[in-house]
Amino acid sequence: MSNMKITATPIDEKPSFFGQLRHRLPKDTGIFIVMLVIALTFEIAGWYVRDQSFLLNTNRLILIVLQVAIIGIIAVGVTQVIITTGIDLSSGSVIALAAVVAASLAQTSDSLSPMFPSLVNMPAIIPIGAGIGVGLLCGLTNGFLVTRTGIPPFIATLGMMVSARGLAQYYTQGNPISFLSDSFTAIGQGAMPVIIFFVVAAVFHIALKHTRYGKYVYAIGGNMTSAKVSGINVNKYLVIVYTIAGALSGLAGVVLAARVSSGQSSMGMSYELDAIAAAVIGGSSLMGGVGRITGTLIGAMILGLIKRGVTVGGGDAYVQDIIKGCSIVAAVTIDMRRNRKKH
Numbered sequence: 001m002s003n004m005k006i007t008a009t010p011i012d013e014k015p016s017f018f019g020q021l022r023h024r025l026p027k028d029t030g031i032f033i034v035m036l037v038i039a040l041t042f043e044i045a046g047w048y049v050r051d052q053s054f055l056l057n058t059n060r061l062i063l064i065v066l067q068v069a070i071i072g073i074i075a076v077g078v079t080q081v082i083i084t085t086g087i088d089l090s091s092g093s094v095i096a097l098a099a100v101v102a103a104s105l106a107q108t109s110d111s112l113s114p115m116f117p118s119l120v121n122m123p124a125i126i127p128i129g130a131g132i133g134v135g136l137l138c139g140l141t142n143g144f145l146v147t148r149t150g151i152p153p154f155i156a157t158l159g160m161m162v163s164a165r166g167l168a169q170y171y172t173q174g175n176p177i178s179f180l181s182d183s184f185t186a187i188g189q190g191a192m193p194v195i196i197f198f199v200v201a202a203v204f205h206i207a208l209k210h211t212r213y214g215k216y217v218y219a220i221g222g223n224m225t226s227a228k229v230s231g232i233n234v235n236k237y238l239v240i241v242y243t244i245a246g247a248l249s250g251l252a253g254v255v256l257a258a259r260v261s262s263g264q265s266s267m268g269m270s271y272e273l274d275a276i277a278a279a280v281i282g283g284s285s286l287m288g289g290v291g292r293i294t295g296t297l298i299g300a301m302i303l304g305l306i307k308r309g310v311t312v313g314g315g316d317a318y319v320q321d322i323i324k325g326c327s328i329v330a331a332v333t334i335d336m337r338r339n340r341k342k343h
Contacts, residue, residue, distance in 0.1 A: 028295045031283055035302050042309035060308060068304040069193040070095075070259075072297060073252040075275040076204050077139075077245030079296045082279050083208075083221045084241055085288030086146065086153035090160035091249040091275055094138045095268030096168040098253030102131030102184075103177040103263025111179035124183040131254035132247055138164055139246015143239035161272065168265035177263040188258025196255060200248065205293040217241060221288030277324060278303055281331045290335075302327070 039055060046054035054060065074091045081088045104115040106127035114120050138160055145156035186192065208214035216237050219227040228234050252271075257263045282299030284291030303324065310320045 028283065028292060028298055031281070031295055031298050031302075035298055035305065038302060038305050038309070042305060045309070054309065064301075064304040064308050065194050066259075067307065068300045069197040070252050070256050071271060071274045071278060071303065072197045072300040073200055073255065074245075074249050074271060075278040075296050075300055076200050076293055077248035078272070078275040079279040079282075079284050079291050079293060080204065080208070080217060080241050081153070081245050082276070082284045082286060083217055083288060083291040084238060085221050085224070085286075086238070086242070087157060087276070087286075088142065088242070088245050089154065089157040089272050090138060090142060090164055091245065091252075092268035092271035092273075093161045093164035093168070094135050094246060094249040095253035095256060095271055096265050097138070097164045097171070098131040098134045098250040099257035099267045100168050100172050100177055100263040100265055101134045102127040102254045103180055103257045104171070105130050106180040106184035106257075107177065108179050108181050114179070115177060121181065124181065124186070127184055128187070128254050131257070132250040135250015135253065136243055136247040139243040139249070140239065142246060143242030146242065147235040147238050165265070168267075172263070172265050174265065178261065180257070180261050180263075185258045185261050188255050188260070193255050193259060196251070200251070201293050201297055204244075208293060213237070213240070218289055221290070223289075274303060274324075277328050280335070281327055283331075283335075285335050286332060287335070 043054045046052055074095065078088050078091060104127075105119060105122055106124065107114045107116075107120050109120045111120065142153075142157050142160055145151050145159075146153050149156075187196070208217065216227070216232050219230070219232060220234055220237060224234060253268065256267055278299040279291065279296045280286065280299070281302055282292070282295030282297070284296065306323050306327070307320050310316075310323065
């Protein structure tokens with residue numbers, strides 16, 4: 001008798017309705033729904049605890065968006081660093097350094113003791129450019145440290161975090177810088193910080209999605225070795241990514257100094273952690289190769305909702321930090337499980 005092999009023909013299983021729906025919806029739909037659930041939770045809590053609406057209070061919503069704007073600007077840069085499997089711990093300190101440098105060049109002749117008496121009443125473009133330039137130099141230094149010396153990004157940016165904060169304190173001798181010109185403070189007033197944030201987010205959303213730069217950044221994060229083999233100048237693009245992150249931190253420092261009409265070496269404390277949290281909660285993978293600016297924007301909004309929601313509910317800053325920490329751990333855990341399923 002001849003041996004007969006019976007082969008079972010595979011049955012094509014059609015994806016479920018929910019599976020098809022998930023693929024058709026935008027990629028950030030899940031995190032957007034999470035944001036809505038959090039907002040509705042605080043709305044219910046607002047009526048229960050304070051007998052007032054959380055979402056329909058215009059002043060409160062404006063405050064949330066303004067808080068999110070500064071964190072969001074640096075989170076756009078941090079997202080790009082995370083996509084390349086890197087990390088940037090220096091952004092909060094770079095904000096402080098950029099803020100004090102910009103403020104020192106934006107003082108008016110009304111100041112009793114200006115830092116540079118011969119440089120008062122200067123056009124706003126000079127302090128703005130100086131602040132962004134300081135951030136750009138810090139980012140460029142981070143990029144060269146990571147690419148030229150082989151120092152892990154965590155250590156390189158940790159060194160910059162400590163150094164930039166020390167430089168800001170040395171520059172100001174611990175004193176706040178005030179009496180800033182109206183033309184300079186204008187970029188931090190009203191809706192300007194929010195407009196700047198959305199413009200920055202839109203520019204880099206397009207850059208990551210529709211340009212060669214974005215394609216190379218995702219390729220480097222997905223597999224650095226393969227990116228090198230395919231001819232991508234990995235070191236060049238890593239330096240560009242860290243430089244952009246630094247420049248955006250500088251911009252955030254300028255906007256923050258303009259918003260509070262002062263430059264202080266204590267500015268930006270823990271902002272780097274909020275920026276990383278916004279990126280991770282928004283779906284950026286610490287394993288690299290995954291991340292979207294739209295997700296980071298939603299992640300920043302979630303952080304803003306948590307901060308104001310806890311405050312309205314009568315909680316203090318410690319409760320905010322606990323919830324923020326749990327959110328980061330949960331987001332990373334979900335990301336790790338997702339990566340295990342892929343492999």
